[in-house]
Amino acid sequence: MAIVFQHKIQQQLHELAASAARPFVSWTEPLEDIDPVSFFMQGPACGFRERFFWSDRSGGTVFVGLGSAYAIETEETDGRFQYIEQERQRWAGQIEQHGEADMPPLLFGGFSFDPHRPPASVWRGFSAGKLVAPAVLLSVKNGRTLLTVTLPAGGMERDMERIGRLLRRMEEPLPFSAEFPTVISDEEEEKERWLAAVHEAIASIRTGRLEKVVLARARRLAFNAVIDAAFVLRRLREQQPFAYLFAFEQDGRCFIGASPEQLVRKEGETCRSVCLAGSVRRGGSVAEDEQLGAWLQADSKNREEHQFVVRMIRSLFSSVCETVEMPAVPQLLKLPHIQHLCTPVVGRGCREPSVLRLVELMHPTPALGGTPRERAMEAIRSLEPLDRGWYAAPIGWVDADGNGEWAVAIRSGLLEGNKATLFAGCGIVAHSDPTSEYEETNVKMAPMLSALGVMNND
Numbered sequence: 001m002a003i004v005f006q007h008k009i010q011q012q013l014h015e016l017a018a019s020a021a022r023p024f025v026s027w028t029e030p031l032e033d034i035d036p037v038s039f040f041m042q043g044p045a046c047g048f049r050e051r052f053f054w055s056d057r058s059g060g061t062v063f064v065g066l067g068s069a070y071a072i073e074t075e076e077t078d079g080r081f082q083y084i085e086q087e088r089q090r091w092a093g094q095i096e097q098h099g100e101a102d103m104p105p106l107l108f109g110g111f112s113f114d115p116h117r118p119p120a121s122v123w124r125g126f127s128a129g130k131l132v133a134p135a136v137l138l139s140v141k142n143g144r145t146l147l148t149v150t151l152p153a154g155g156m157e158r159d160m161e162r163i164g165r166l167l168r169r170m171e172e173p174l175p176f177s178a179e180f181p182t183v184i185s186d187e188e189e190e191k192e193r194w195l196a197a198v199h200e201a202i203a204s205i206r207t208g209r210l211e212k213v214v215l216a217r218a219r220r221l222a223f224n225a226v227i228d229a230a231f232v233l234r235r236l237r238e239q240q241p242f243a244y245l246f247a248f249e250q251d252g253r254c255f256i257g258a259s260p261e262q263l264v265r266k267e268g269e270t271c272r273s274v275c276l277a278g279s280v281r282r283g284g285s286v287a288e289d290e291q292l293g294a295w296l297q298a299d300s301k302n303r304e305e306h307q308f309v310v311r312m313i314r315s316l317f318s319s320v321c322e323t324v325e326m327p328a329v330p331q332l333l334k335l336p337h338i339q340h341l342c343t344p345v346v347g348r349g350c351r352e353p354s355v356l357r358l359v360e361l362m363h364p365t366p367a368l369g370g371t372p373r374e375r376a377m378e379a380i381r382s383l384e385p386l387d388r389g390w391y392a393a394p395i396g397w398v399d400a401d402g403n404g405e406w407a408v409a410i411r412s413g414l415l416e417g418n419k420a421t422l423f424a425g426c427g428i429v430a431h432s433d434p435t436s437e438y439e440e441t442n443v444k445m446a447p448m449l450s451a452l453g454v455m456n457n458d
């Protein structure tokens with residue numbers, strides 16, 4: 001199968017390149033079902049230095065990208081979203097599309113949480129904003145699997161060779177390693193220092209300077225062997241069934257996670273978001289779990305924390321949509337390790353033509369930054385002892401029509417060689433208790449710890 005398919009792709013692309021009127025050609029062909037994580041796993045062995053993975057909360061839409069046909073990148077601070085959007089439009093005009101027409105070219109990428117913060121070396125290459133059009137894209141959508149190859153019309157030989165290797169290897173999937181590497185060192189941001197920062201934030205909130213701020217901490221692990229991102233992804237897929245799964249890997253660094261939080265989705269004139277803030281752990285029995293859920297729904301501190309997010313997203317959607325629908329009281333979102341207060345929002349008649357503009361308006365929501373936004377950002381810069389990099393920031397995709405879906409990159413970590421840095425944060429309000437907030441960050445790290453085999457998934 002692979003050889004016939006490879007020849008077909010090669011021949012098609014050569015013919016298209018010879019007659020192309022635009023600088024890039026893309027060609028899409030239906031493919032037999034293939035496991036997306038196994039496809040992701042093939043990347044490095046076939047010579048691709050970049051890998052991307054996206055799966056929505058239902059697992060119904062999956063995109064896996066290998067290599068980079070085109071990248072849009074910026075280190076701008078205030079103008080980063082506009083720059084990326086402008087370049088996205090330019091890119092859409094440069095590509096000639098062939099084959100299956102229902103797959104518009106797609107860019108996958110992310111933004112840093114705070115471009116005003118000097119970047120730490122671990123985040124090298126994760127710019128203030130970066131979108132990549134993968135050279136090879138596997139998409140699973142509406143029950144169909146498609147393969148899209150996108151290449152520059154001149155000079156596609158090197159990429160064709162990698163693609164050939166990939167197609168041959170797809171026939172003989174690589175085995176997943178069965179053994180976890182073992183942890184050889186485990187360093188936390190100093191607990192006392194983090195608790196002191198939370199105390200300071202509470203004091204500042206009580207003076208009225210701030211209403212809410214989200215403070216995060218990091219945990220740094222080293223293992224006795226290199227961590228296989230595909231293996232972690234496979235474990236996250238098994239263990240976090242209702243999460244967005246994402247991975248963005250370049251030059252040996254992989255930012256990976258399983259986030260429950262949608263930032264925004266735009267499909268034509270409809271846009272959606274989910275307000276997620278306010279948390280408690282899962283119970284050990286059904287009765288305890290229900291009791292904890294009922295407590296969360298009634299708890300004034302958590303309701304306040306949640307309400308800041310609802311107010312902001314409602315007001316933002318109202319400013320760009322004709323109508324906005326949302327339930328009057330928050331629902332419970334139950335995840336394997338934690339439960340959250342959750343309010344889904346739907347906006348219809350959206351006047352913004354691109355999802356990237358919505359990402360710009362929304363980031364950071366009070367679930368990741370705080371209220372008021374600028375004061376919360378200042379507090380994070382002065383109180384938090386870490387560079388968040390892409391943690392807690394938008395990650396997702398956009399197509400040539402400006403439609404797309406973005407999640408907030410939480411419950412995540414950065415992998416490099418045998419090292420993993422995990423991140424988690426909590427919304428702090430006037431009545432927060434620093435020790436409980438600290439415990440909450442531990443619960444929020446559980447999905448990544450469990451995927452890495454550092455703790456049991458129960």
Ligand SMILES: C=C(O[C@H]1C=CC=C(C(=O)O)[C@@H]1O)C(=O)O
Nearest residue numbers: 277278279367410424425426427
């Ligand atoms: C900042 C994180 O979670 C946010 C999302 C949901 C609930 C949150 C909370 O209850 O504090 C946080 O706002 C994180 O997981 O690192």
